[in-house]
Every structure is written in structure tokens, then in C-alpha cells.
Amino acid sequence: MxxxxxxxxxxxxxxxxxxxxxxxxxxxxxxxxxxxxxxxxxxxxxxxxxxxxxxxxxxxxxxxxxxxxxxxxxxxxxxxxxxxxxxxxxxxxxxxxxxxxxxxxxxxxxETSLPIPGWTLPGVMSIGAAQVMTNVHRVRVGERGVVIGINILSAAITRELQLAGIEVSSMYLPGKNIVTEDAAKPLSTMKSMLKVASLAPSKLIRLGSYFMKYESLQSLAVRFYPKNGMKVWGMPVHLRKAVLEIVGDKKVEGVKVAQVDVNGEPILSTEKFVPADFVCIAGGxxxxxxxxxxxxxxxxxxxxxxxxxxxxxxxxxxxxxxxxxxxxxxxxxxxxxxxxxxxxxxxxxxxxxxxxxxxxxxxxxxxxxxxxxxxxxxxxxxxxxxxxxxxxxxxxxxxxxxxxx
Amino acid sequence: MRDHKTIICRCEEVSLEDLVRTAESYRCSSRELKLRTRAGMGQCGGRTCRALVDSITQKCTNDSTPHDIPLGYQAPIRPITFSIMGEKKDE
The missing domain is CATH 3.50.50.60 (FAD/NAD(P)-binding domain)
Structure with a gap:
């Protein structure tokens, strides 16, 4: 015993x-x-x-x-x-x-997943898996990737990937569907980031602190969020763009990204292909x-x-x-x-x-x-x-x- | 043209579209949704899709999340070999 x-x-x-x-x-x-x-x-x-x-x-x-x-x-x-x-x-x-x-x-x-079309392709992993591969196994997860899901965890881990010399080209929202919708709304995403912002150890915060306190300013910030994203650690964070699909034949070749309105709905004919050889999904x-x-x-x-x-x-x-x-x-x-x-x-x-x-x-x-x-x-x-x-x-x-x- | 379906249960290859259609037509519990579609019944035991199946049920039925876990767990909670499961031991 x-x-x-x-x-x-x-x-x-x-x-x-x-x-x-x-x-x-x-x-x-x-x-x-x-x-x-x-x-x-x-x-x-x-x-x-x-x-x-x-x-x-x-x-x-x-x-x-x-x-x-x-x-x-x-x-x-x-x-x-x-x-x-x-x-x-x-x-x-x-x-x-x-x-x-x-x-x-x-x-x-x-980890919670954010299922969008193509998320089962090889080269797509949870953000935690990328973290373990990088920091524990010391394996390079890829040359150039994107992160889907903007939250405190994904911001922290993306920073770790950068410190390890792995290029993450952008962070996007997930394309909106019945299971991703909570993570796909620009305003609520912004609010949850700002709530942690005053405490969190980063520049995310500095960008946030301008509009933090006022509800109306938050909506304005989301409405007029820059098309090219806001740079955090030199990497664009896109609160007004979502990955609609992960594209590839036998493995990840890139993502299809579109601009979204303030509710997270994609705007027609704004779709763009962004090349990537790995994709991290961060659902919390x-x-x-x-x-x-x-x-x-x-x-x-x-x-x-x-x-x-x-x-x-x-x-x-x-x-x-x-x-x-x-x-x-x-x-x-x-x-x-x-x-x-x-x-x-x-x-x-x-x-x-x-x-x-x-x-x-x-x-x-x-x-x-x-x-x-x-x-x-x-x-x-x-x-x-x-x-x-x-x-x-x-x-x-x-x-x-x-x-x- | 590749298939644009969004897979939810990877083991049994059940798509989001199938699950939403089933949940909407039967207005059923997570368990019934699982039994009707086989989502969560593959070899991983629902370790990836359990939460997704629950959230589809809740959004389609507009119910709030219950305190009891909607899809019950059963042992073994990890895939194990028959030899581990059936091993005889003297203690």
C-alpha cells in the first residue's frame, strides 16, 4: 500500500x-x-x-x-x-x-480546438503542441506559420516561437461557424485581450491601453482596426481578419484569409491566400x-x-x-x-x-x-x-x- | 476540387455539417447526437471532439450547459491493449 x-x-x-x-x-x-x-x-x-x-x-x-x-x-x-x-x-x-x-x-x-475546413491536414497543430515541440523536443515546427485564435495563451506561445527563431507571419481570428463563434468575434476577442492587458507582460498591452477603459472606444477601435493588423513583437495581430480555410494538397500550403466585419462575418471578395507551412490552432x-x-x-x-x-x-x-x-x-x-x-x-x-x-x-x-x-x-x-x-x-x-x- | 467539409470527429470522420443537421432535426442530447452520428465513438474515445459535440448540442437546442458532464466517461479512459485490461494479478 x-x-x-x-x-x-x-x-x-x-x-x-x-x-x-x-x-x-x-x-x-x-x-x-x-x-x-x-x-x-x-x-x-x-x-x-x-x-x-x-x-x-x-x-x-x-x-x-x-x-x-x-x-x-x-x-x-x-x-x-x-x-x-x-x-x-x-x-x-x-x-x-x-x-x-x-x-x-x-x-x-x-486544449480546445477551433475546427475550420482543412484543420485536419498535416502541418496543423494546436498551439500547445508547437510549444512542446519547440521548447521540449527542440524540433522546428516549420519555416513560416500562422496562428489561428487570438488569446492570452496564443500570444504568449507565439512569442516563444519567435524567440526560438521560428517565423510566425500573422495571428488571425478563426472563420466563424457554430463551434468557433465565441473565438471569432472581433469585439469580444479584443475585450478579453484588454482585460488581461493591463497585467500582461508585453506590448499587446501598450496598444490596448489607448482604448481600454471605454466601451465606446473599444467598439471604435474594432471598427477602425488597421487593415494590416497591429504589430506586436513585429508580428501583425489581425482582429479584423479570419482564416476561412486551411489549404493544401497533402499538407499545409497556406491559409485563405478574409476581412471580417465587426461581428466576425467575412466580407465578400476580400479573400487572400497567405502561404504557410504550419498552422497553430489556439482555442484555449x-x-x-x-x-x-x-x-x-x-x-x-x-x-x-x-x-x-x-x-x-x-x-x-x-x-x-x-x-x-x-x-x-x-x-x-x-x-x-x-x-x-x-x-x-x-x-x-x-x-x-x-x-x-x-x-x-x-x-x-x-x-x-x-x-x-x-x-x-x-x-x-x-x-x-x-x-x-x-x-x-x-x-x-x-x-x-x-x-x- | 477538394472537399470543403469541416471534420469534427477525426476518428469516425463526422463533419460539422452532418452534426448540425442531425442536432437540428432531432433536437437531441449530446449522447443521442453521438449515437446517431458516431461522433466521439472512434478509437480516441472522443478526446478531440467531445467538447465540440457538446457545444453543437447546446447551440442547436439553446440549452445552458448542465453541471453534470453531458457525455459520460467510461474506463478505460485511455486506449489500452487487451493484455493490460485482462491482466491477472495476485495482490
Whole structure:
């Protein structure tokens, strides 16, 4: 019997593992990827204070601590099922089945796609895939590409591609259809970018800060948005152009781009072919909840958190005995928040399994405060109403317990 | 001339057009839409198209997103070999 199994060796999972191990628990971490670190492995950006956030270095620190603390971290292992038995969880993996007293799901997030004609051609990838190829595998994704989908994540990753010497010729909106329409509207896209703009570490912001505050100016800005886009890091960002189709015979050869009106509807006879040998699709992130769903844990749909999230409280406990969650499975936020949430889960599990130590309770409370502080100081807010999302999910935990009694 | 259809389910090659037509004519749930079109029933288990199928259902029926996950998950949640699934172990 293991004390704690953690699914996911990202910022949340590793932080939790290290806290548990420090408290003397026997910990095993499994991850599907061949390297520990999760989304940290892809991250490289400049903070507003001029320092750089290097995710690979952060992942290395966490992994080294884990090694020192004798945490068993196993990569290239998938969990395909979990079952709750009387006093333990059974975890079924592609490399054997294990019993554990506590189970922490730190499975992170997955990317949303933006389907437009031609998006299944070779050479089309999600923006996260381009990030992993570039920063982890050090493989050049192509010579000259375009990014479809304008949001905080795609702006940050496009910058990383540029830093790696890969040319991205433009960022466009997706062509509008029933599933892409939320990402295809110029005004709402502009608003969501501007909301993060005052905090985000870039020039996007400077262009935005002119019109930020006033609704009427925002619509005007969209109406008179320059035809050639606005340059961010030397690359045009097009809020008034959309990719209607990705074109190619056996692989990507380019994209068909048209100007769009303020509602995102294409304007006839403005279509133009833009050559490209790779295309990144950036539809945003949603919590990856498969294991929580088969555990029987109740869910809430909370748009501010990025979709369906398992019900949990501030201690990172679900209403199901011995089942905990941390990181992006609880809502889309930065890796820094995920690390702090991991620590909370670690203290929470330690307290429940060790029961006696009063000291841990104080540390747990401190860790919860750290999550809040980190959230308040976050440079990038994936959703501007993240606080209200967090309140909703914590309230739903209380309600779940109430209806059970 | 190439096919201008927008694929939603890559495994079963179900197009956006097919899904919208089905959703509009039957005004059905995500699950029924899945069963009628086979979207999400291929070898990846809906890992790419699940969210898209849900969003088509919601937009065609004008329902708000329910708190329960519309398309349920079943184990195994990853494609695994029969030998892994059927392995006998003494514990």
C-alpha cells in the first residue's frame, strides 16, 4: 500500500508530492509524458519587472526536490481507471495496478480546438503542441506559420516561437461557424485581450491601453482596426481578419484569409491566400477531468474556471473520501497558482493521513493564503472573473455536504 | 476540387455539417447526437471532439450547459491493449 498516488507530474502534482514526502508519507507520482514538469516545460516569458520565468528551470527544481525526498516519479505511465475500495483507492495504470490511501488528481488541462475546413491536414497543430515541440523536443515546427485564435495563451506561445527563431507571419481570428463563434468575434476577442492587458507582460498591452477603459472606444477601435493588423513583437495581430480555410494538397500550403466585419462575418471578395507551412490552432484550455468523472465525484460547470470542474473545497478535497484535486483540473490558472494549490493538497493529505499533528493545520492555512496571494499577483489571468469562479466551486462543496446529511 | 467539409470527429470522420443537421432535426442530447452520428465513438474515445459535440448540442437546442458532464466517461479512459485490461494479478 502506498500512502499517496499523484496523477500528473506538473507544477501542482510535484509540489504536492514534495509536501507529502516532507511529512513522511510514501508518495508515488505518475505522468503520461516522458518527462516530469507538465506545462512548466513549455513556459518561457518575461515578467513585467523584467525578469524571466523559465518553466524548464522551475520543473527541474521541483524534480530535484522530489528526488531528494525519495518521491517515486514515473513518467510515460497512463492511468486508465481508478476505483474506490473500502479504505483505499485502486489505481490502474499501463505499468501495473496500485493501492493507495489517498489519491490526488493533478491532471491539468487540455486544449480546445477551433475546427475550420482543412484543420485536419498535416502541418496543423494546436498551439500547445508547437510549444512542446519547440521548447521540449527542440524540433522546428516549420519555416513560416500562422496562428489561428487570438488569446492570452496564443500570444504568449507565439512569442516563444519567435524567440526560438521560428517565423510566425500573422495571428488571425478563426472563420466563424457554430463551434468557433465565441473565438471569432472581433469585439469580444479584443475585450478579453484588454482585460488581461493591463497585467500582461508585453506590448499587446501598450496598444490596448489607448482604448481600454471605454466601451465606446473599444467598439471604435474594432471598427477602425488597421487593415494590416497591429504589430506586436513585429508580428501583425489581425482582429479584423479570419482564416476561412486551411489549404493544401497533402499538407499545409497556406491559409485563405478574409476581412471580417465587426461581428466576425467575412466580407465578400476580400479573400487572400497567405502561404504557410504550419498552422497553430489556439482555442484555449479546459480542465482535464476524465479520472474525476469516473470516480463518481460531482461536477459543476463554471465558465470562469474554464468548463466542468470537480467539486472541491479550499483544502483541495473533493466530497469523495480520499480523493483530492489540484492545479488546472480545478480551473484554468497560471502554473504559479498550480504550485501553491499543490502545496495545499499536500498539507491537506498529510493532515488527513497523519491526523495527529497540529502543526500541519497551521501550515495548511498558510498554504491556502499563499494560493490567494499568488492569484492576486498573477501576471496573466486566464479569466478576469477567476475569483467569483473560485467562490462558486467552494460554495458547491458546502452544498454537496449539506445535501448528503 | 477538394472537399470543403469541416471534420469534427477525426476518428469516425463526422463533419460539422452532418452534426448540425442531425442536432437540428432531432433536437437531441449530446449522447443521442453521438449515437446517431458516431461522433466521439472512434478509437480516441472522443478526446478531440467531445467538447465540440457538446457545444453543437447546446447551440442547436439553446440549452445552458448542465453541471453534470453531458457525455459520460467510461474506463478505460485511455486506449489500452487487451493484455493490460485482462491482466491477472495476485495482490
Amino acid at each position: 502506498i500512502d499517496v498516488i499523484i496523477v500528473g507530474a506538473g507544477p501542482a502534482g510535484l509540489s504536492a508530492a514534495n509536501v507529502c514526502a516532507k511529512n513522511g508519507l510514501k508518495v508515488k507520482v505518475v505522468d503520461e509524458f516522458m518527462k516530469a514538469g507538465g506545462r512548466l516545460l513549455g513556459q518561457l516569458h518575461e515578467e513585467p519587472d523584467g525578469t524571466w520565468w523559465n518553466g524548464i528551470e522551475e520543473a527541474k527544481k521541483l524534480s530535484e526536490d522530489a528526488q531528494e525526498l525519495n518521491v517515486a516519479v514515473e513518467c510515460g505511465v497512463s492511468v486508465h481507471n481508478i476505483k474506490q475500495e473500502k479504505s483505499y483507492w485502486k489505481v490502474y495504470t499501463t505499468k501495473g495496478d496500485f493501492k493507495t490511501r489517498a489519491l490526488l488528481l493533478a491532471t491539468g488541462a487540455a 484550455l479546459y480542465p482535464l477531468v476524465e479520472l474525476a468523472a469516473i470516480s463518481g465525484c460531482p461536477f459543476q460547470y463554471i465558465a470562469e474556471l474554464g468548463g466542468h470542474v470537480p467539486v472541491h473545497n479550499e483544502n483541495m478535497k473533493t466530497p469523495i473520501d480520499g480523493l483530492y484535486v489540484a492545479g488546472n483540473i480545478t480551473g484554468i490558472e497560471s502554473a504559479k497558482v498550480a504550485m501553491k494549490q499543490g502545496a495545499v493538497a499536500g498539507y491537506s493529505i498529510s493532515m488527513d493521513l497523519l491526523k495527529t499533528d497540529v502543526n500541519i493545520e497551521d501550515q495548511l492555512q498558510q498554504a491556502i493564503n499563499h494560493v490567494k496571494q499568488t492569484r492576486n499577483q498573477a501576471t496573466i489571468q486566464f479569466h478576469p472573473d477567476i475569483h467569483s469562479g473560485r467562490e462558486k466551486i467552494h460554495a458547491s462543496f458546502k452544498n454537496t455536504l449539506r445535501t448528503d446529511i
